[in-house]
Amino acid sequence: MKIFVLVKEVPDTYGDRKLNLETGLAERSAGDVVLDEITERALEVALSYADKNPDAEVVALSMAPESSTASVRRALAIGAASAVHIADEQLAGADLGLTAEVLAAAIRRGGADLVITGNLSTDGSGGVIPAMLAEHLGFAQATALNAVEISADSISGTRAADAGAQPVSAQLPAVISVTEALPDARFPNFKGIMAAKKKPLEVLSLADLEVSADPAAAPRTIMTAIAEKPPRAAGVKITDEGDAGNQLVEYLVQNRLV
Numbered sequence: 039m040k041i042f043v044l045v046k047e048v049p050d051t052y053g054d055r056k057l058n059l060e061t062g063l064a065e066r067s068a069g070d071v072v073l074d075e076i077t078e079r080a081l082e083v084a085l086s087y088a089d090k091n092p093d094a095e096v097v098a099l100s101m102a103p104e105s106s107t108a109s110v111r112r113a114l115a116i117g118a119a120s121a122v123h124i125a126d127e128q129l130a131g132a133d134l135g136l137t138a139e140v141l142a143a144a145i146r147r148g149g150a151d152l153v154i155t156g157n158l159s160t161d162g163s164g165g166v167i168p169a170m171l172a173e174h175l176g177f178a179q180a181t182a183l184n185a186v187e188i189s190a191d192s193i194s195g196t197r198a199a200d201a202g203a204q205p206v207s208a209q210l211p212a213v214i215s216v217t218e219a220l221p222d223a224r225f226p227n228f229k230g231i232m233a234a235k236k237k238p239l240e241v242l243s244l245a246d247l248e249v250s251a252d253p254a255a256a257p258r259t260i261m262t263a264i265a266e267k268p269p270r271a272a273g274v275k276i277t278d279e280g281d282a283g284n285q286l287v288e289y290l291v292q293n294r295l296v
Contacts, residue, residue, distance in 0.1 A: 076156030142174035
């Protein structure tokens, strides 16, 4: 079985995140960047299956700038057998539609049986890439799973629902996404870090995948305006002069909180 796992480099959640007000893109040079934790959890799901099934091959797939090689290498150090890094300047600021099209082309090229992703990234938080990939590939999809079981020809799991846990299952090939309920990824040890330097890492461009980023080729999302988040305003202070309760109720009513 060939398992592709989507991994993504994101700004560190513990640092300040800033947008370039001219481009609308995150300033990656303004702070540390890391491999997204949710994609590491997706990688752990694949590796846990591969540990018990030697015929399983885990491939890490990332669409990221050329500067993201270290993050892709981390996926190899954690345990992926190989990696595919899609790096092309035309992909800067790619919308979700183009992103899904490019990733699907790489997955199709690699001949995946199963694709595992996080349910949403910690930077863009779009959450629709897994479903879009399944549509492009013609695969079954099972998203937002809190538990996963993989077999030779199918996957099953549970997702949270209003009434409790909802069981889902699908035949392979399939695309699944996992939530933070899944276990943390294993930490890369020294042996894994050294081995990662020798593992295959294929770098692809849009030309290699025969995908066009030209907006004329397909409808694309565009950003029309961007602005800094307004500074936090001071809260309302209520001084109790015997009518604090009335003032509080009035405030709640005015702000449609009751």
